[in-house]
Structures are given as C-alpha cells and as structure tokens.
Amino acid sequence: MHSRISSDSRALAPFDWSIVVAAIAVIGVAIRAIWFTPIEARQGAAQKIYYVHPPSAFVGMYVGFGLMAIASGVYLWLHDERADLLAESSGEVGLAFLTVALVTGPIWGKTVWGAWWTWDARLTSTLFLWFLIAGYLVLRGAIDDRALRARYSAVLALLSVPLIFFIHFSVYFFRTLHPMPIVLKPSSPSLSPEMLTTFALSFVVMLVLYIALLRARYRLALWSARE
Amino acid sequence: MIPDNAIYLEAAYAAAAIIYGAYAVSIWWRARRYRR
Numbered sequence: 001m002h003s004r005i006s007s008d009s010r011a012l013a014p015f016d017w018s019i020v021v022a023a024i025a026v027i028g029v030a031i032r033a034i035w036f037t038p039i040e041a042r043q044g045a046a047q048k049i050y051y052v053h054p055p056s057a058f059v060g061m062y063v064g065f066g067l068m069a070i071a072s073g074v075y076l077w078l079h080d081e082r083a084d085l086l087a088e089s090s091g092e093v094g095l096a097f098l099t100v101a102l103v104t105g106p107i108w109g110k111t112v113w114g115a116w117w118t119w120d121a122r123l124t125s126t127l128f129l130w131f132l133i134a135g136y137l138v139l140r141g142a143i144d145d146r147a148l149r150a151r152y153s154a155v156l157a158l159l160s161v162p163l164i165f166f167i168h169f170s171v172y173f174f175r176t177l178h179p180m181p182i183v184l185k186p187s188s189p190s191l192s193p194e195m196l197t198t199f200a201l202s203f204v205v206m207l208v209l210y211i212a213l214l215r216a217r218y219r220l221a222l223w224s225a226r227e
Numbered sequence: 228m229i230p231d232n233a234i235y236l237e238a239a240y241a242a243a244a245i246i247y248g249a250y251a252v253s254i255w256w257r258a259r260r261y262r263r
Contacts, residue, residue: 019251026247030240039229041229042230043230043232044229044230044232044233045231045232045233045235045236046230046232046235046236046239048236049235049236049239049240052240052243053239056243093250096247096250099246100242100243100246100247103239103242103243103246104239104242104243107235107238107242108235108239110235111230111232111235209247213250213251213254216251216254216255216258217254219258220254220257220258223261224261227261
C-alpha cells in the first residue's frame with residue numbers, strides 16, 4: 001500500500017537560512033583555497049582544483065546517491081511516499097554535485113595529463129553513472145501513477161549501487177590515469193598540513209551545501225506531492 | 228619552476244559556481260509556483 005504524505009508545516013516553511021549559510025561557507029573556503037593555501041610546486045595553481053573536484057565527487061556519489069539508494073530501499077520496504085520523495089531529491093542534488101566533478105575533472109586533467117578526457121575505467125564508469133541517474137530523473141517525469149513511479153524508480157536507484165562500488169575500486173582494478181586516493185588511504189595523507197586543512201574544510205562545506213540544497217529540494221518535492 | 232596555469236583554476240572554480248548557483252536558482256524557480 002502506497003502511503004501518501006500529509007501536510008507538514010515545518011517542512012513547508014517558505015525560506016530556509018541554511019542555503020545562505022552554505023553559500024557563505026563555500027565562498028569562505030574558496031577564498032582560503034585560492035589565497036591562503038600554498039601552491040603545489042609541480043602542478044602549479046591548477047592543483048587547487050583539488051579542493052572542489054574530489055569533495056564534489058565524494059558528496060555527490062557516496063552521500064547523494066547513497067542516500068537515494070537507502071531511501072529507495074526504505075520505500076520498497078515501507079511504501080512511504082516521503083522516502084520516495086527523499087530519494088528523488090537526493091538523486092537530483094547528487095547529480096548536480098557529480099556534474100561539477102565531471103566538469104572540473106577534465107579542466108584539471110588538461111593541466112596534468114595534457115588531455116581533457118580519457119576513456120579509462122574511472123572516468124567512463126563515472127560518466128555512465130551520470131547518465132544512469134539522469135535516466136532515473138527522466139523516468140520519474142515519464143510516469144504519472146505515483147505508486148508505480150516510486151516502485152520503478154526505486155529499483156533503478158538500487159541498481160546504481162554496484163556501479164558506485166565499481167567506480168570506487170576501479171583505480172585499484174584497472175590501469176587508469178586517474179590517481180589513487182592521497183588522503184583516504186591506509187597510510188598518512190600525502191599533503192602538507194595547510195593543504196590538508198583546506199581539503200578537510202572543503203569536504204565539510206560541500207556537505208553543508210548538499211544538506212542545504214537537499215532541504216530546499218525536498219521541500220519542493222513535498223509541495224509538488226500535495227498538488 | 229612552478230607552471231603558470233592559474234587560468235585553469237579560475238575556469239574550474241567559475242564552472243563550479245555557475246553549476247551550483249544555477250541549480251539553486253532552478254529549485255527557487257520551480258518553488259515559486261507553489262508559494263503563490
């Protein structure tokens with residue numbers, strides 16, 4: 001039984017200050033990264049793309065699509081429409097983050113590899129994931145019946161999980177130009193303390209931005225579902 | 228010698244700002260009809 005949502009006055013509040021807080025935090029970290037973090041000697045200033053590319057990819061793929069998959073599983077279990085709307089919202093916000101990762105990656109790649117793009121395992125599978133989630137959102141727009149839409153899209157969302165694992169481990173399984181992790185690895189991070197602090201801050205700030213956008217998008221989904 | 232490639236940094240940060248900004252605006256734009 002597909003249970004529909006009831007009105008929730010707190011969730012339907014017209015404005016949320018979290019988006020303003022997130023915007024200020026993002027600008028603050030960008031200023032720290034550009035002007036107050038050392039330039040890497042071999043890669044030059046372009047290495048500072050590191051403070052936007054991996055955090056966007058991580059938050060979009062693991063947090064955004066991870067929550068989408070969990071909420072989809074919850075929907076298939078409990079048939080609660082709020083879980084379906086959360087999955088839709090998290091998938092769409094995650095896609096925005098993955099888009100940033102896929103745009104900034106080639107710009108960085110051009111400076112270090114001499115090529116905008118290479119069809120290796122990590123890059124190709126990440127692009128495939130982007131199309132899979134875009135297809136998930138298109139599918140949602142193509143089905144009018146809410147219960148049917150929620151069920152089909154939840155299954156598709158769960159199918160993205162093996163691909164996320166594949167993308168994560170692709171740098172270990174295949175020969176690829178994409179570097180292996182230099183922070184999240186068993187040994188100590190290969191970064192100076194100033195760079196590591198900026199990198200950690202950029203992760204936290206991207207997470208704050210994700211939460212702010214998710215709150216706004218989920219509120220929009222609730223408004224849409226009440227119609 | 229440190230390579231002079233700051234233009235790539237500026238391009239990447241500008242692209243990220245445009246994508247995140249445009250997405251936030253798209254949510255606000257879609258929400259307008261429900262606020263009325």
